[in-house]
Amino acid sequence: MEDRWTIAGLDALLCLSLGRPTAITYYTTQLPQDRPDEHINDQNDYATYPHPASETTTFTYHAAYFALTIPSLDILGRVFHQDRRYGRSVAKGWFAPPAAEEGAIDTSNSMGSFTYDDALRLDGDILAWYNLIPPGMRFDPDVDTAETLLQHRPQWQINQTLALCVKVQMIRLILHRPYLRVDPSAYTHSTEICFDASHAIMCAFKAMSGAKSSIAWSW
Numbered sequence: 001m002e003d004r005w006t007i008a009g010l011d012a013l014l015c016l017s018l019g020r021p022t023a024i025t026y027y028t029t030q031l032p033q034d035r036p037d038e039h040i041n042d043q044n045d046y047a048t049y050p051h052p053a054s055e056t057t058t059f060t061y062h063a064a065y066f067a068l069t070i071p072s073l074d075i076l077g078r079v080f081h082q083d084r085r086y087g088r089s090v091a092k093g094w095f096a097p098p099a100a101e102e103g104a105i106d107t108s109n110s111m112g113s114f115t116y117d118d119a120l121r122l123d124g125d126i127l128a129w130y131n132l133i134p135p136g137m138r139f140d141p142d143v144d145t146a147e148t149l150l151q152h153r154p155q156w157q158i159n160q161t162l163a164l165c166v167k168v169q170m171i172r173l174i175l176h177r178p179y180l181r182v183d184p185s186a187y188t189h190s191t192e193i194c195f196d197a198s199h200a201i202m203c204a205f206k207a208m209s210g211a212k213s214s215i216a217w218s219w
Contacts, residue, residue, distance in 0.1 A: 005066040012072035013167065016174055022076050056136030061160035064133055068167060071126055075175055078114040116187065119175055123193060130168050139165035141203035146210025158207075159215045165204045169197040 008024055015022045130138065136153060139161050149158045176190035176197075184191050208216040 005069065006062075009065050009069045009072075012069045012076065015076055016072055016171065022073060024073075056134045056157065060134055060137050061164055064137065064164055065167070067129070068171065071122055071171060071175075074122065075171070116179065119179070120189060123172055123175055126168060126172060133164070137161055137164060139200070139204055139207070141165075141200040144203075144207065146207045149207060150211055155211075155213075158211050159213050162204045162208050162211075162213055163215050166201055169200045169204075172197040173201075 011022055011024050014020075136157060137160060149161070153161065173194055176187075176193045179187035179190040180194060205216070207213070
């Protein structure tokens with residue numbers, strides 16, 4: 001299960017970065033859960049993911065990374081007019097399609113059907129989702145620095161924290177930059193969102209440098 005979502009996550013990240021359509025269009029494997037093995041079940045209770053928790057597990061980053069594949073595919077599908085076909089059990093909870101679409105295959109993925117309100121809703125979902133990530137895996141650009149991260153987190157956790165932050169903010173930039181190219185004055189929300197996302201990415205890069213993070217080269 002993790003191997004399949006690792007491939008899907010890498011594919012979505014590269015496609016977003018390079019502006020290319022994804023070759024993966026169908027998913028039936030359920031999202032991995034950031035839970036102890038004894039709490040994992042076969043029920044579709046993914047609306048609780050990621051569950052509010054104060055502790056970061058060794059799988060928190062990976063579960064979050066896999067979950068970000070859903071909005072990534074949503075954006076790619078709208079841009080490249082693709083027929084998005086992944087199992088609805090995968091999409092339930094965060095980043096889910098509207099309830100009226102549940103159980104149906106979405107074949108109307110042109111940008112014409114993707115309104116500005118849809119973009120703002122998806123951005124809000126991403127932020128709300130990120131705020132449910134355990135604090136030990138979140139990065140606050142206005143508070144966290146290389147020094148504070150080194151004081152409170154091991155190096156592996158710092159690497160994962162910064163990588164997750166960059167990916168989240170990169171997705172937000174890709175979602176809203178097209179509106180700035182059309183008319184920045186008409187889409188003031190996108191202007192603010194792109195500024196905030198860029199600020200967070202720059203702060204993350206600064207923290208990577210100060211903490212001598214091994215992931216800095218990959219970005």
